[in-house]
Amino acid sequence: MTYFKVNERCTGCLACVQNCPASALKATEDNTQRTLHHNMARCARCATCWRVCPEDAIEFQHLLVNEWDEVVTLALARCMVCGEILHTRHLAETLDADLRPMAETLCPRHKIQQAARLRAYPQKAHGAEGKKTES
Numbered sequence: 001m002t003y004f005k006v007n008e009r010c011t012g013c014l015a016c017v018q019n020c021p022a023s024a025l026k027a028t029e030d031n032t033q034r035t036l037h038h039n040m041a042r043c044a045r046c047a048t049c050w051r052v053c054p055e056d057a058i059e060f061q062h063l064l065v066n067e068w069d070e071v072v073t074l075a076l077a078r079c080m081v082c083g084e085i086l087h088t089r090h091l092a093e094t095l096d097a098d099l100r101p102m103a104e105t106l107c108p109r110h111k112i113q114q115a116a117r118l119r120a121y122p123q124k125a126h127g128a129e130g131k132k133t134e135s
């Protein structure tokens, strides 16, 4: 993804490269072409390139876009009673086998209710494991 955009007016004069105080612009050349490169990690968004460009070719507004980029999307595990979000499914899958039972499917509130029920009716404890519980 690039936020530094140059329009068709660019003549490749390199004024932007030569004046960038952060060395965030460079040009490479082969036998037939000159290519302009921009490095977002170095860029200070100072707009010097935009100011010195004689062709008004740098579309600086793209560097100022205030948007969130989606990075990753993961499936959620929810409390089986109330639907409260607990963690991602992927997180539970990465736990060691020993710890996996701790990645329960009940939220803290319903875990307490479940524990209270099991204390009150211990004979049902075995059958209640993993069974859907009323809120």
Ligand code: SF4
Residues within 6 Å of the ligand: 006, 009, 010, 011, 012, 013, 014, 015, 016, 017, 036, 052, 053, 054, 055, 056, 057, 058
């Ligand atoms: S200063 Fe403007 S015209 Fe010159 S290379 Fe940079 S973007 Fe292109």
Ligand code: SF4
Residues within 6 Å of the ligand: 019, 020, 021, 022, 023, 024, 025, 038, 042, 043, 044, 045, 046, 047, 048, 049, 050
């Ligand atoms: S905004 Fe400033 S730091 Fe970024 S490329 Fe332009 S001159 Fe360089």
